[in-house]
Structures are given as structure tokens and as C-alpha cells.
Amino acid sequence: MTxxxxxxxxxLAGALATALALVATxxxxxxxxxxxxxxxxxxxxxxxxxxxxxxxxxxxxxxxxADYQRNRWKYVAKGTCESITTPxxxxxLSSS
Amino acid sequence: MPTRSPTLEGEFxxxxxxxxxxxxxxxxxxxxxxxxxxxxxxxxxxxxxxxGALEARFPATKRIVGADFFTASARIFASAHPPHSPLxxxxxDAFPDFLATFEPAAELPYLADVARLEAARTRAYHAxxxxxxxxxxxxxxxxxxxxxxxxxxxxxxxIVASAFPVVAIWAMNGGESEFAELTDWRGExxxxxxxxxxxxxxxxxxGARTFLQAxxxxxxxxxxxEAALASSPEFDLTINLAALLGGGLAIAVIxxxxxxx
Numbered sequence: 150m151t152x153x154x155x156x157x158x159x160x161l162a163g164a165l166a167t168a169l170a171l172v173a174t175x176x177x178x179x180x181x182x183x184x185x186x187x188x189x190x191x192x193x194x195x196x197x198x199x200x201x202x203x204x205x206x207x208x209x210x211x212x213x214x215a216d217y218q219r220n221r222w223k224y225v226a227k228g229t230c231e232s233i234t235t236p237x238x239x240x241x242l243s244s245s
Numbered sequence: 246m247p248t249r250s251p252t253l254e255g256e257f258x259x260x261x262x263x264x265x266x267x268x269x270x271x272x273x274x275x276x277x278x279x280x281x282x283x284x285x286x287x288x289x290x291x292x293x294x295x296x297g298a299l300e301a302r303f304p305a306t307k308r309i310v311g312a313d314f315f316t317a318s319a320r321i322f323a324s325a326h327p328p329h330s331p332l333x334x335x336x337x338d339a340f341p342d343f344l345a346t347f348e349p350a351a352e353l354p355y356l357a358d359v360a361r362l363e364a365a366r367t368r369a370y371h372a373x374x375x376x377x378x379x380x381x382x383x384x385x386x387x388x389x390x391x392x393x394x395x396x397x398x399x400x401x402x403x404i405v406a407s408a409f410p411v412v413a414i415w416a417m418n419g420g421e422s423e424f425a426e427l428t429d430w431r432g433e434x435x436x437x438x439x440x441x442x443x444x445x446x447x448x449x450x451x452g453a454r455t456f457l458q459a460x461x462x463x464x465x466x467x468x469x470x471e472a473a474l475a476s477s478p479e480f481d482l483t484i485n486l487a488a489l490l491g492g493g494l495a496i497a498v499i500x501x502x503x504x505x506x
Binding site: 156158159160161162164165167168169171172173225226227228229230232233234235236 | 307309311313314315350353383386389391392417418426427428430470471482483484485487489490
């Protein structure tokens with residue numbers, strides 16, 4: 150006696166028939182039809198990443214070693230992590 | 246030149262990543278024989294460009310930790326992981342693994358999985374186009390042949406398995422849903438796909454990951470369903486078949502019984 154569950158042809162056929170009926174009647178289960186989307190803009194924006202004038206911080210103003218310091222930042226997450234409730238409580242990344 | 250070029254390029258590349266290194270030999274400008282500042286501007290722009298590429302690819306990750314934390318993390322990553330391709334849309338495949346071992350982010354154990362989901366979304370977006378299998382293609386299959394059917398999955402399909410509610414956290418921080426308290430803190434498997442033009446992210450039901458991975462590995466339908474049932478007694482074959490066919494996750498079906506006869 151094996152613990153492996155054997156699926157009969159009949160149960161497979163039943164599952165498939167129900168699934169096909171679900172797909173046919175439930176339009177929302179299908180792929181979203183083509184439409185302009187945020188992802189398109191995302192794709193376009195990626196092209197400009199290396200552009201010198203891509204946005205704040207990317208100007209060609211003289212920036213030297215002083216602007217490139219790697220370890221002088223505070224280990225504090227100021228994003229939305231504090232609004233995420235975990236079993237251990239609120240998320241936070243205070244450096245304390 | 247051919248003998249000198251690799252050395253020059255190597256020196257130039259190293260100096261781009263390490264501001265403590267001297268100006269690479271041979272770099273001159275018409276205003277200066279040793280254009281330290283000009284090279285520093287160039288070096289900074291390279292770094293800012295790489296950070297910008299990560300920001301564009303990981304917006305929810307950035308939102309979770311905030312701009313300062315993200316920029317600083319991205320800078321440390323970029324210093325150690327120069328791009329291997331000029332295509333910036335592929336930059337950062339290793340960023341999630343970096344975050345997983347990045348000590349300042351250790352208090353956010355779910356962060357790396359959110360980044361994995363975001364990386365998978367970009368790959369799905371740029372995956373090859375393929376027309377999803379029409380559900381009707383299965384309507385006429387003999388019941389005896391069903392267990393032996395094999396499926397070719399859509400090239401955009403990826404799964405991110407997580408011990409955390411990664412779909413919910415990503416959705417809230419990716420602008421897909423409102424912020425709300427996560428009362429049901431349990432692991433979620435994320436399914437990422439792009440059957441048509443839009444990248445879709447779904448939370449996978451119990452056993453679905455095993456089912457889809459088995460199909461993706463070329464196992465026949467019967468064996469995949471049995472493996473999924475073994476992994477989770479709650480596995481529902483009907484719902485999973487509906488997702489496979491209705492969600493455009495498969496692009497072809499192979500009926501070997503038919504081909505042999």
C-alpha cells in the first residue's frame with residue numbers, strides 16, 4: 150500500500166471538465182487584454198537610466214570622492230516597513 | 246594596442262568602482278593632463294546610473310526601506326557587482342540575494358523575497374512573447390490520455406516561494422492594494438506571468454507550486470497532480486487546471502498517446 154494518491158482517468162476528466170467550464174464562464178480568469186499599462190512606461194523609462202540628466206542626483210555638476218562615501222549612512226529604514234505588522238511586532242530598522 | 250588594451254581597460258574599470266584608486270593611466274583632457282575631477286564626475290555618473298537602474302526595477306523594495314536606505318544599499322551592491330551587460334533592464338538579478346545577506350536589512354527578513362518578486366516581474370516583462378494555449382485544445386482529449394498530457398509553460402512564468410506573505414507585502418508597497426494590517430502572517434508563493442501584455446502576479450493556492458513546477462519540468466499531468474496532492478492534501482486540481490488554461494500559463498500541450506498511435 151503506497152501513500153501516493155492515484156488519480157483515476159475519470160477524476161482527471163471531471164476536474165478538467167469543471168475547469169474548462171470555469172474558464173468559459175469566468176472571464177476574469179483569463180489573461181488581461183492588451184491595454185496601455187504602467188509596465189510599458191516602466192520599460193521606456195529604463196532606456197534613460199544611464200542618461201546624465203535622468204533625474205535628481207544625476208546632474209553633471211562636479212561631484213568627487215566626497216560625494217561617493219560608501220559607509221557614512223545611517224542604518225535606518227524610513228520607508229513603509231513600520232506599517233507592516235509582523236508576528237514580532239511592527240517592522241523598524243532603527244540603528245539603536 | 247592589443248597587448249596594452251586589457252590592462253588599460255582593467256585599470257579604468259577598477260578605478261570606476263573604487264574612488265581611492267588613482268586616476269587611470271592615459272586619461273587626459275584638453276584642460277588638464279590629470280583630470281581628477283572630470284574622472285570623478287564620470288565615476289559618479291556611472292554609479293548614479295546603476296543605482297537608478299535598481300530604483301526603477303525595485304520600487305516596492307525601495308518603498309519598504311525608504312530612499313536613503315535603498316540608495317545606500319544599492320551603492321554598496323553596485324560597487325561589488327558591476328553590470329555584465331549593457332542592458333540596464335537586466336541589471337540587479339543578484340540584488341535580492343545581496344539583500345538576503347545584507348546585515349542592515351536583517352530586521353526585514355521578507356525584503357529579499359519582495360525584491361525577488363520584483364526581479365521576476367521585470368524578467369517576465371521582457372520574456373519572449375508567446376500565445377497562450379486555447380482551453381478548447383483540451384476539450385476533445387480522451388479521458389484515458391489526460392494523465393499523460395504534457396504542457397509547455399509560457400516563457401514568462403516564474404515562481405517566487407516565500408516563508409512570508411510576499412504577495413501581500415509587495416502589493417501594498419507596489420501600489421496594487423491599500424495598506425492594511427497583515428493579520429494572516431503566513432508564507433505565500435507568488436506566480437509571475439505575462440500571458441499577454443501585462444505582467445500578472447498571483448498568490449498560489451496550496452500545492453500549486455509543486456504542480457506547476459512539475460509540469461514545467463516536463464512531467465505529465467497525472468504525475469504532476471499526484472506530486473501536488475502529496476505535497477498538500479488541500480491541492481485542488483480543478484482550480485489549478487482553470488488557472489493553467491484560463492490564466493494563459495501554458496502555450497502548448499503534447500499528447501503522446503495521440504502521436505504514438
